[in-house]
Amino acid sequence: MSKVSVIGAGSWGTALSILLAKKGLRVSIWDRNDGLLNDIKKARENIKYLPGVIIPQNVEVYPDIIECIKDTDLIVLGVPSHAIREICKNIKGSLNDGQKIVSIAKGIENDTYLRMSQVIEEETGINDVCVLSGPSHAEEVSRDIPTTVVVSSRKRTVAEYVQDIFMTPKFRVYTNPDITGVELGGAIKNIIALAAGISDGLGYGDNTKAALMTRGLAEMTRLGVAMGADTFTFSGLSGIGDLIVTCTSMHSRNRRAGILIGQGKSVNEALTEVKMVVEGVKTTKAAYELSKRYQVEMPITEKLYEVLFQDKNPKYAVTELMLREKTIELHENEEVVTREQKSWEL
Numbered sequence: 001m002s003k004v005s006v007i008g009a010g011s012w013g014t015a016l017s018i019l020l021a022k023k024g025l026r027v028s029i030w031d032r033n034d035g036l037l038n039d040i041k042k043a044r045e046n047i048k049y050l051p052g053v054i055i056p057q058n059v060e061v062y063p064d065i066i067e068c069i070k071d072t073d074l075i076v077l078g079v080p081s082h083a084i085r086e087i088c089k090n091i092k093g094s095l096n097d098g099q100k101i102v103s104i105a106k107g108i109e110n111d112t113y114l115r116m117s118q119v120i121e122e123e124t125g126i127n128d129v130c131v132l133s134g135p136s137h138a139e140e141v142s143r144d145i146p147t148t149v150v151v152s153s154r155k156r157t158v159a160e161y162v163q164d165i166f167m168t169p170k171f172r173v174y175t176n177p178d179i180t181g182v183e184l185g186g187a188i189k190n191i192i193a194l195a196a197g198i199s200d201g202l203g204y205g206d207n208t209k210a211a212l213m214t215r216g217l218a219e220m221t222r223l224g225v226a227m228g229a230d231t232f233t234f235s236g237l238s239g240i241g242d243l244i245v246t247c248t249s250m251h252s253r254n255r256r257a258g259i260l261i262g263q264g265k266s267v268n269e270a271l272t273e274v275k276m277v278v279e280g281v282k283t284t285k286a287a288y289e290l291s292k293r294y295q296v297e298m299p300i301t302e303k304l305y306e307v308l309f310q311d312k313n314p315k316y317a318v319t320e321l322m323l324r325e326k327t328i329e330l331h332e333n334e335e336v337v338t339r340e341q342k343s344w345e346l
């Protein structure tokens, strides 16, 4: 039976520890916050991040990260994306031969623009890192609500190994070889979720949100394809699937932060109030800069960047989006444009 270590006892790391422990796997968990570990050990509950959910006895807490990963088959990296590199630096000298790593963080490293699997590979030298992504709020997974996700790795055997480890009757895991698309979908949907939250906070309606989600998906796909991803991945669980859940769920930290900003709070006030990690803020900066580098049109991302980093009034940002130059719907796809030109009745 595999032994798994989970690095980061936030909401997602804890929820997946519970899932694996319920399957009968031995799970070791580490966090930099000793208070969290004490609560898990003594109260069998993560009171800060996942209150009300019992944590099985076979989740063992380790205040020492090296002891936590020792003799485990799989390491799950569940810290926010800005912390992944530092964690890898700490553990790289203590990895066992054949030990696998799966990243569950959804972000793009600011400054380097690397995806999380690339950061992990760069730091540890492991070349078959796996990622797990998809519509999966910790609050629901930890309560056995049916959920589907996707795992990806450069190596099919590794993706299938991780698929088997996580699969349960309530947690269905698919594989997808397009690691670039899986990671970019998971990261960029947080930008659109922030925008959808702002729209809700401004008091706009379902029409506005549907527009943001649809045009947001076009932006995700455009940047993803420019960076080497497969278009079809964005119609899958780690693309539109995660976009739907994050833009509509009250569990979403990104959407909740957006609602507060739309209601008039500053970005810092919103982040403080949400308390948990809101990855979309840093990802907006990275994606905005990437859109310039790849010369990809990302108007929603651009307006959100101005709201978050240049103090633009969110209402003006929406007006500016609505007043953009008129165009045809699928203008980015040359094949579709040619087909459409031929199908108009003259």
Ligand SMILES: NC(=O)C1=CN([C@@H]2O[C@H](COP(=O)(O)OP(=O)(O)OC[C@H]3O[C@@H](n4cnc5c(N)ncnc54)[C@H](O)[C@@H]3O)[C@@H](O)[C@H]2O)C=CC1
Pocket (backbone or CB within 6 Å): 008, 009, 010, 011, 012, 013, 031, 032, 033, 036, 049, 078, 079, 080, 081, 082, 083, 104, 105, 106, 107, 136, 137, 138, 139, 275, 276, 277, 279
């Ligand atoms: N919460 C969810 O439902 C889901 C979250 N994710 C992703 O999982 C990642 C973690 O998110 P959550 O668990 O929600 O975060 P969280 O805010 O619930 O917890 C973050 C955890 O990371 C630790 N941490 C923060 N900064 C750190 C640092 N510099 N070094 C070491 N540890 C640090 C904190 O002590 C805390 O335990 C994010 O990338 C998020 O997008 C993905 C899918 C679902």
Ligand SMILES: O=C(CO)COP(=O)(O)O
Pocket (backbone or CB within 6 Å): 106, 134, 135, 136, 137, 190, 193, 242, 245, 246, 251, 252, 253, 254, 255, 277, 278, 279
């Ligand atoms: O990625 C997630 C669900 O799939 C979590 O999204 P939030 O960080 O917005 O809560």
